[in-house]
Amino acid sequence: MNDKEKLFVEKLIDASLRHYTGAEPRSGLEDRVLAGVRARQKAARRRKAWAWAMGVAAVAAMLTLLVIQWQHQQPAPSPVTAKASANLSAPALARIAPPVPPPMPHRPRRPAAPSRVDTRPQQFPTPRPLSEQEKLLVVYAQLLKNSSGAAVPKADQVPERDLEIPPISIAAIKIEPLAPPENIGDEK
Amino acid sequence: MVAIGQVILSQALLSADAKDREFEAAVREHARYVYRVAQAVLRNHHDAEDAVQETFLRFLGQQRNWSGIRNPRAWLAKTAWRVALDRRRQAAAVSLEEAAGVVENLRAAGASAEDIAAHAQMLALVERLITSLPRDLRDPLTLSTVEELTSAEIGEVLGIPEGSVRERVSRARKMLCEKLAGLMEKDRER
Secondary structure (H helix, E strand, O other): OOHHHHHHHHHHHHHHHHHHOOOOOOOOHHHHHHHHHHHHHHHHHHHHHHHHHHHHHHHHHHHHHHHHHHHHHOOOOOHHHHHHHHHOOHHHHHHHOOOOOOOOOOOOOOOOOOOOOOOOOOOOOOOOOOOHHHHHHHHHHHHHHHHHOOOOOOHHHOOOOOOOOOOOOOOOOOOOOOOOOOOHHHHO | OHHHHHHHHHHHHHHHHHHHHHHHHHHHHHHHHHHHHHHHHHOOHHHHHHHHHHHHHHHHHOHHHHHHOOOHHHHHHHHHHHHHHHHOOOOOOOOHHHHHHHHHHHHHOOOOHHHHHOOHHHHHHHHHHHHOOOHHHHHHHHHHOOOOOOHHHHHHHHOOOHHHHHHHHHHHHHHHHHHHHHHHHHHHHO
16 A cells, blocks of 8 residues: 555544444433433422332321320239339339320210119019009908908018927837748748 | 512522523433444444433433533543443354455456445454454544544543543554454455
């Protein structure tokens, strides 16, 4: 290759390298880049906010579950612990006291249900009106009373008398002697 | 207390607004330069624009360290270079012999070196020849095609001394010339 050829190739390479990145970007490149970057930034922020919200919600749900579980497992204070807590000072109690659950939303109170009235009768059995037979019996007793004065003595007015029990005679038991076993051997 | 809070909030908003304006100014000042760096590697408008966007997104991510970036221009070039390398695709397969034949025909027709260089076939041929160079020569040569980049900045991007950049670019050009001359000679022999 002669010098002329070499020179041409060198010129060609230089010119080609100048053209290599000479292409100009389309107009409005800066605006497109700014818009694209801001849109991607906004999307990233939204994703971040979502992740935070989900995290907070998960933590809140776990805390609620823990509080509910703790409330269910809380045993009734024994007299000993009640006495011990009574002896503790207020700061000490605050240290060991479990976190107070958030106050429940206010609800209007329902009117108190009327207390049960004890409708049971004072007397047992319950007095009832007399039946027809009882009424007839009462009339008969009145009539009998009127006719014979003290015809029907009251149970508590019956005079007490000594009960006479005749002596009991029981015959003596006689036991006959058993016959000697004479014929036992003969039978054999 | 409320007043202090308002002052802090307003200062934070002002600071955010100032940073936003600073970012916009940086985009307007350096977008084309960053584009050329990306374009030198990617050789495609769409890919180059995507790389520019990615580069500025990374720049925005470094917002807190902006004061620590000594040379934003070099920082942007370095980031764009890395982003573009990550996105680089295989160069289009071009028949070297065919491309050399087109160049020879153009030359025979009396076209100047400048005219031939503007031809699409010639650009494809140069791209293919650059791709065939060893990496330590290819990278400085590719970056040297971006007019705005100085040897010092190329050195900063590649992490090599400025003198090495000059020496490698020179060697790369020489190698390109030899390869092209060889192709053209082969074509003439045929």
